[in-house]
Amino acid sequence: MDRDTALPDVGVFPGKNARQWIEFHHMHAAPSEFSHEFVWDVTGEADGPFVSDVDGNVLLDFTCHIGAAPLGYNNEKILEKLREFSLVEPMKIAGQDMYFGAGESPETADFPASSHLVETLVSVSSQYGMDTVFLSNSGAEAMENAMKITHDRNPPAKYAFAFDGSFHGRTLGTLSITRSNEVYTRHYPEIAGVRTIPFCDDRDCTAETCDCGFFAGDGSQFRNALQPEGGHVNPDEVAFLAVEPIQGVGGYRFPSTEFMAEVDDVCETYDIPLVVDEIQSGVGRTGKMWASDHYPIEPDVIASAKALRVGATISRSDVFPSEKNRLGSTFGGGDLLSSMQGALTLEAIEEYDLLENATERGRQAKELLRDGDSPKVDDVRGKGLMLAVEFDTAERRDSVVREAVKRGMLTLGCGEKTIRLLPPLDSTEREIELGISILNDAIEAA
Numbered sequence: 001m002d003r004d005t006a007l008p009d010v011g012v013f014p015g016k017n018a019r020q021w022i023e024f025h026h027m028h029a030a031p032s033e034f035s036h037e038f039v040w041d042v043t044g045e046a047d048g049p050f051v052s053d054v055d056g057n058v059l060l061d062f063t064c065h066i067g068a069a070p071l072g073y074n075n076e077k078i079l080e081k082l083r084e085f086s087l088v089e090p091m092k093i094a095g096q097d098m099y100f101g102a103g104e105s106p107e108t109a110d111f112p113a114s115s116h117l118v119e120t121l122v123s124v125s126s127q128y129g130m131d132t133v134f135l136s137n138s139g140a141e142a143m144e145n146a147m148k149i150t151h152d153r154n155p156p157a158k159y160a161f162a163f164d165g166s167f168h169g170r171t172l173g174t175l176s177i178t179r180s181n182e183v184y185t186r187h188y189p190e191i192a193g194v195r196t197i198p199f200c201d202d203r204d205c206t207a208e209t210c211d212c213g214f215f216a217g218d219g220s221q222f223r224n225a226l227q228p229e230g231g232h233v234n235p236d237e238v239a240f241l242a243v244e245p246i247q248g249v250g251g252y253r254f255p256s257t258e259f260m261a262e263v264d265d266v267c268e269t270y271d272i273p274l275v276v277d278e279i280q281s282g283v284g285r286t287g288k289m290w291a292s293d294h295y296p297i298e299p300d301v302i303a304s305a306k307a308l309r310v311g312a313t314i315s316r317s318d319v320f321p322s323e324k325n326r327l328g329s330t331f332g333g334g335d336l337l338s339s340m341q342g343a344l345t346l347e348a349i350e351e352y353d354l355l356e357n358a359t360e361r362g363r364q365a366k367e368l369l370r371d372g373d374s375p376k377v378d379d380v381r382g383k384g385l386m387l388a389v390e391f392d393t394a395e396r397r398d399s400v401v402r403e404a405v406k407r408g409m410l411t412l413g414c415g416e417k418t419i420r421l422l423p424p425l426d427s428t429e430r431e432i433e434l435g436i437s438i439l440n441d442a443i444e445a446a
Helices: 016-026 076-082 116-123 139-153 256-269 336-351 353-373 394-406 429-445
Strands: 050-052 058-061 132-136 159-163 195-197 238-243 274-277 301-304 311-315 379-385 386-391 412-414 416-419
Touching: 058 429, 076 336, 116 132, 116 311, 116 336, 132 139, 139 238, 139 274, 139 301, 139 311, 159 301, 238 256, 256 274, 336 353, 353 379, 353 386, 353 429, 386 394, 394 412, 394 429, 416 429
Parallel strands: 159 195, 159 238, 238 274, 274 301
Antiparallel strands: 050 058, 132 311, 301 311, 379 386, 386 416, 412 416
16 A cells, blocks of 8 residues: 555445454453444555555544554554564563663664663653653553652642543543543542642633633632632642643643643642643644643643553652652553654654644644535634544534545544544645545535
């Protein structure tokens, strides 16, 4: 398959083979969330955003596995480098609790190790003074460890702040600060002391124009909740505030500069650690390395995963516990292949100037979507290649997703009535034009 000439080609979907695989999977797998009856043929042809299913259908995948495959399928920017290495067994070792290298020194290593990944993460986060990283398996673990290190930093802490619409993971700790769909949290125990405040998703919101409830009186609900500002929460007892710079599951909600500035100012004034969840928005997705880079904030902790291929909690050495065994993981961040892929992904982003490409292709996509001018589309928004189309109803959104699949394009819903688009970071002008043309046709059909 050549991505320069490939086109979506869908017959029956899902086909006979896909139905067999789906039935086989559900014989013993616990119920989970599946957006499409799409069964990727891992032995079939695929290149960049184009992928084959087990029935030979060719689809344009603008989901990037919810951002976990930042360069799409079989991308030569990664594969070419991986082919240089002779893979070994075991590929999975005792993670953060064991060292591994390749040769005499880090400078002469044959391939990047987890230590190189850590070094690169420090480099791309140095604008925030970050110098320390803890690797794990997943985004939820990255957030869990963010919560742990901020509590360790402030043992008297018994409060934390989270935002309406947030999603931070599916572990009990991260569910305690998740405030999107109640199906994620219903009947599960929560960590006590979490306070919820509104997330202002008006991109142009100011204190004077705010109608979401975040800005209130002379300050904000966050500021006003603290005892020195007239509230009842002692800021010395607040472990952290957690925020997605751009909410993902909650609906691809993009906050205003003034909202983020207020959050940062309160955190700085009262020495409350600002934990940013960059699991979906980070690693170049928005046209900058971190979505936080778009806003006037100074994060104290960054939680990353997905595009990084491993989980990573990034901060300063003074935030992390100095006591050995306070953090640990005997099965996290120790996947040799994943840490190598993470390092090579960051290398590819720099080598091929993919931040600039994401910015340009995102601008192109938004212009094409707005040119569609459908009265059923309430909003088109995005930064880089983290894009959203919001519809007048949830039913319309779901119908568009189905119509897009019929035409050979995979998309994802989020929030109440929004479609999210996550094309590969190296998407070409042709691929964006093709994808948005299909989506506009699907919108018209729906």
